[in-house]
Amino acid sequence: MVRRSYFLFLSDTSLSLWQSQAGQIQQEASYSANAEGVAAFSEFATKATNAHWYILFDLQEEDCRVETVPHVNARDRRKLIDRRLTQLYRASQYYSTAHQGREEGGRRDDRILFTAVSNPVPLDMWLEVLVKQEAFIVGIYSVSLLTAQHAHRITGLPPRVLIISRQNSSGLRQTYLADGAMRFSRLTVLEEDSVEGQANQLAAESARARQFLASLRAIERTEVLHIVMLCSEAEQSLFREACPDSELIHYSFLPMQRLADALHVSCVPNLRFAEPIWLAYLARKHPKNQYAPIAQRKPYVAWQVGRALYVFAVLIVLFGLFAGHSYWDASRQLDLESLVFAQRQAKADLIYNSNVPPQQHGSFTPSGMKNVVQAYRQLVEKWPNLGKTLVEVSQVFNNYAMFELDQIDWEVSTSPIPRADDTEAPPPTAPATEPEPGAPAVDAQRYIIMQFRGHLLEYEDRYRQALDLGDALVLSFAIQTGDKAEIVQLPLDTKSESKIEFNSEQGPDIQGAPLAVRIIRPLRSTPAAEPTP
Known part of the structure; x- marks a missing residue:
């Protein structure tokens, strides 16, 4: 109001x-x-x-006079001034004082202006x-x-x-x-x-x-x-x-x-x-x-205090709303992070199930124990060892010194066809059936898929020769290792949404034509000795 x-x-x-x-x-x-x-x-x-x-x-x-008082601390000066006001203007409640600095000489006393309505x-x-x-x-x-x-x-x-x-x-x-x-x-x-x-x-x-x-x-x-x-x-x-x-x-x-x-x-x-x-x-x-005097201003001071309390209450409400919104937003972010974590967990479970054969859970019969041993052998003894594979791959790359390797990605899959997107979950596997007693366990065929990303140095402007080198590299893998190889990324990016700068005065940040090659190798399993009961 x-x-x-x-x-x-x-x-x-x-x-x-x-x-x-x-x-x-x-x-x-x-x-x-x-x-x-x-x-x-x-x-x-x-x-x-x-x-x-x-x-x-x-x-x-209205009386006005300037007097000096000793230069003391603020508390004692207030007492001196109040005592002097009582002596000068005993019959009036309308008075005022003002400090006007200090004297230049002598004790350098304080100059005080006393005014009052006499x-x-x-x-x-x-x-x-x-x-x-x-x-x-x-x-x-x-x-x-x-x-x-x-x-x-x-x-x-x-x-x-x-x-x-x-x-x-x-x-x-x-x-x-x-x-x-x-x-x-x-x-x-x-x-x-x-x-x-x-x-x-x-x-x-x-x-x-x-x-x-x-x-x-x-x-x-x-x-x-x-x-x-x-x-x-x-x-x-x-x-x-x-x-x-x-x-x-x-x-x-x-x-x-x-x-x-x-x-x-x-x-x-x-x-x-x-x-x-x-x-x-x-x-x-x-x-x-x-x-x-304060007695005459008491209603106005009380009104000021009430208004200050009202403003303070409004600020508290606004702070509560802000804090509530902050906590609600933090809770919503936590829910989103929990959802993302659940999706990643589900993805990890799918990848694990696609790479690890399902275990047979049952009673501790001879056939059940045999299945457990077979699963252990697949997990430990038959897990792929990349040492030999990397040696063979290195021998091929040694013949192509212009190819500088930047990144190696690899995975084990039950399908020779790689996924188009890393975020896409592998196809679900058929549920395992309980084998008949005495029947040998059958291992599912698995594949090692390796992808090599790098650059052909000094071939950034020679795309035709870079394509020829890529084809030769794929052919070398087929001849020397017998693996299926294919080019994943051509030396020339042909995506329709990419922007090609023909008049750019600044060269690319990475020198060389990009090239990515994928190798698919069947995981060769070796027979293991039958565990003793």
Whole structure:
């Protein structure tokens, strides 16, 4: 659910209600600082349930001072600051501190900025309405602190400058910054509305401010005080004519658009007052709270905790779904691997059954024992020995030195016809029948199938001669070993789906014409001695 946000600007005389719409801050209502105004605001706040409230004030009795404390660890410094706050602002709960670095000489103590609303009545009269309704107070901010924290973003400002801005219904806010740190701030009421009257008041206030800063030794007696006033584009030339520079005071007049650009917010043209820009900054950037005590922010903090718990719960659910999907995918992969393993096991069983004669299982009778002995003899004594075969094959290949052997594959099969694909299972064998008692066991004819893959060196471009060499090699096997031989892979690949590069500038990775020869040799069995019972 989208929650509405309201922005309040408080002065000593009134409260204005603002709302952000389509990136623009707009004033919705204004209430006087009296009983009737508080009652009207209370009626509005009662209807605006579950809204977020941002409070910006510019009050006369906002105190600002810079003091030094000993440089100690963070815990002890916090105790020193809390003790000093209790001494300075015992009657107010609206206070703030900021660390401004360390002194350059002496003990190099820490500089601490103490700010507080010394008279909390103008704030309490409006905030009590929100506190009673347990409204979501996001934060309380002041124009002086926002100026001290963010005005240095304006390009072209001198290192030491007195920034003056006008707020509607409050007056002239004067904030002195030295190297980005606030040293002095005060508010004066506007006495006149005309440019000439405001220019005269600006000159008088600038002279007083310079005298006060010189008494604090914030500036030297002969140092020039730079005054920067924020105004509208139409007022720049008028103020420039009405406020000439003196020997110790120099004036600059910047349009409000410069401040809006520095804060990355939008503002209407020819804007005279600064509070719409600061309220737009609150709406866009949501800065850290400055003055609101924890007791007033408790409903908003509880809402933040609840939202964080909700987001955390959603993340846990998403993590659970992700983990569940991962485990499900892993289980599915395991099932697929189990299926592949079962298929490989079935294939291995078929190959084993095709190469090993079935054993006769029966009672331990003389005929059954004879079958067991016969099966053992076939497995051990009659298993093929490739030693002699490889010697004969080597003698043939020695006559063809150009043939470089890459790979030898061999198998034992009951069929002289080799399988077309290695993944294809051999044809099933007929079930063995129990032999009659006393009948000799019959051995099934088996064959050794050997396949030799290699290359004819320096024949990659002489395919006709390579074909002739392949035919001669097959003929040599038939003459010298008496085995059936055939060419499995021709020196020229003639598969229709293959791609032949006629204009390729890069040669093949393996030199030589490929050639594969298959030899089929019957497994010659020799009679074995009859085992003694």
